Amino acid sequence: MAKQNIFDNETFFEGYQKLREREMNANNLFEIPELFRLLPDLKDLRILDLGCGAGEACMEYIRMGAKEVTGIDISEKMLEVAREKNSDPAITYICMPMEDIGKLEGGFDLVISSLALHYIEDFKGVVNNVNRLLKEGGRFIFSQEHPVVTCHSDTYGKRWTTDENGLKIHVNLANYGKEGERDTTWFVDNVKIYHRMFSTVINDLVECGFAIEKLVEPLPSDELLQKYPDYYDLFHKPDFLLVKARKS
Amino acid sequence: MAKQNIFDNETFFEGYQKLREREMNANNLFEIPELFRLLPDLKDLRILDLGCGAGEACMEYIRMGAKEVTGIDISEKMLEVAREKNSDPAITYICMPMEDIGKLEGGFDLVISSLALHYIEDFKGVVNNVNRLLKEGGRFIFSQEHPVVTCHSDTYGKRWTTDENGLKIHVNLANYGKEGERDTTWFVDNVKIYHRMFSTVINDLVECGFAIEKLVEPLPSDELLQKYPDYYDLFHKPDFLLVKARKS
Numbered sequence: 304m305a306k307q308n309i310f311d312n313e314t315f316f317e318g319y320q321k322l323r324e325r326e327m328n329a330n331n332l333f334e335i336p337e338l339f340r341l342l343p344d345l346k347d348l349r350i351l352d353l354g355c356g357a358g359e360a361c362m363e364y365i366r367m368g369a370k371e372v373t374g375i376d377i378s379e380k381m382l383e384v385a386r387e388k389n390s391d392p393a394i395t396y397i398c399m400p401m402e403d404i405g406k407l408e409g410g411f412d413l414v415i416s417s418l419a420l421h422y423i424e425d426f427k428g429v430v431n432n433v434n435r436l437l438k439e440g441g442r443f444i445f446s447q448e449h450p451v452v453t454c455h456s457d458t459y460g461k462r463w464t465t466d467e468n469g470l471k472i473h474v475n476l477a478n479y480g481k482e483g484e485r486d487t488t489w490f491v492d493n494v495k496i497y498h499r500m501f502s503t504v505i506n507d508l509v510e511c512g513f514a515i516e517k518l519v520e521p522l523p524s525d526e527l528l529q530k531y532p533d534y535y536d537l538f539h540k541p542d543f544l545l546v547k548a549r550k551s
Numbered sequence: 552m553a554k555q556n557i558f559d560n561e562t563f564f565e566g567y568q569k570l571r572e573r574e575m576n577a578n579n580l581f582e583i584p585e586l587f588r589l590l591p592d593l594k595d596l597r598i599l600d601l602g603c604g605a606g607e608a609c610m611e612y613i614r615m616g617a618k619e620v621t622g623i624d625i626s627e628k629m630l631e632v633a634r635e636k637n638s639d640p641a642i643t644y645i646c647m648p649m650e651d652i653g654k655l656e657g658g659f660d661l662v663i664s665s666l667a668l669h670y671i672e673d674f675k676g677v678v679n680n681v682n683r684l685l686k687e688g689g690r691f692i693f694s695q696e697h698p699v700v701t702c703h704s705d706t707y708g709k710r711w712t713t714d715e716n717g718l719k720i721h722v723n724l725a726n727y728g729k730e731g732e733r734d735t736t737w738f739v740d741n742v743k744i745y746h747r748m749f750s751t752v753i754n755d756l757v758e759c760g761f762a763i764e765k766l767v768e769p770l771p772s773d774e775l776l777q778k779y780p781d782y783y784d785l786f787h788k789p790d791f792l793l794v795k796a797r798k799s
Contacts (some may be wrong), residue, residue, distance in 0.1 A: 515763045
């Protein structure tokens, strides 16, 4: 099974860095705040971050009281940035594809993953390993692109239908029921993501021994819409799905 | 809160009867088989059927070994048919809106509902009552229209974009993130359904004390597609969502 590492592609890396540096984007406004809202008290917890990237969140978990954080990422380039900018004696960065986490020692209280799991073909394999790495009662909290987002492929045509002023009217939803690989353009062509239906995400978690505690499909508040009216389009197509599950 | 009773509307009733009489429709091909596949062994169980309609399923549960079935429906007309065609000493039919089930005596092993909950405004209120009516470890198994179906309103324009031959290309998905009342046409105008996002359905169940066991978004098999190629459109828009949950 291919382990995709777009983050070591130069064009992608530069575009991604710029995106993350901008103060306001959908990640900063919706995904990250909602992910942090799902977190339990981190005091003295051992945390594993799957797809930690440049390690910003790992550092934040330490500030919030975590005892130890292990951050894994497939991209050595991202981990170089992490080691330079977000280093701490309690953080260990490991270059490793998410598919290989079975090699890690277990005993984690919490496994977190932000917007990385939709790059993974064998979701259930990862979920199964996460379950084994967690202590009894430990939690798996993750975000991914929303299933009505991951179902799209550039080969299907345009994602949106717009009016004559370019205003988004509706999403062109097709092939939601066809799971598997999709090609999308994100800074570079042919970024591969893997589409799974809502039911597959939930059933895989349940079958691997997780109890679903909460789902979040983030939407903009009225206050946020006044500042950033463009984000109204999230009502048509929520960008993210967040899941909080407990090893049961 | 309005309790909608479209089933006592003459035009609706006749259209609905005809639909149900046809051998092959999406209910018979996808929803009913998947619902039955989710059922546990019914031997000696006490079952409550929410929105039992003409009682076909109640009779089937008795044939499958259930000890007692209580069927409730808001429509006296539907229950007349049920009492005439699907009567059994072990079945009790009660004319009652689903919002009033709190008045029933509890102790059920299983609560089932087929394609009725999307007519209910206060879903969480019903789920809460279902939980109280179930024995510990009892199950709630239901089907509803899929969230990408319930989000549509006739006031948004057409549900589908078709090509020049009338072939369905994609669903025009809008306002998925706006929950609440929708107007649709189904035999009669202004059938009201209530849209809830996926996360709301799951979170309401969890908050009311249910553990999610399995979700199903039915899709056609290759074999079925050969006989009924039109059902390919379910890959773009699954019509149904089925949920199996356990009182935990």
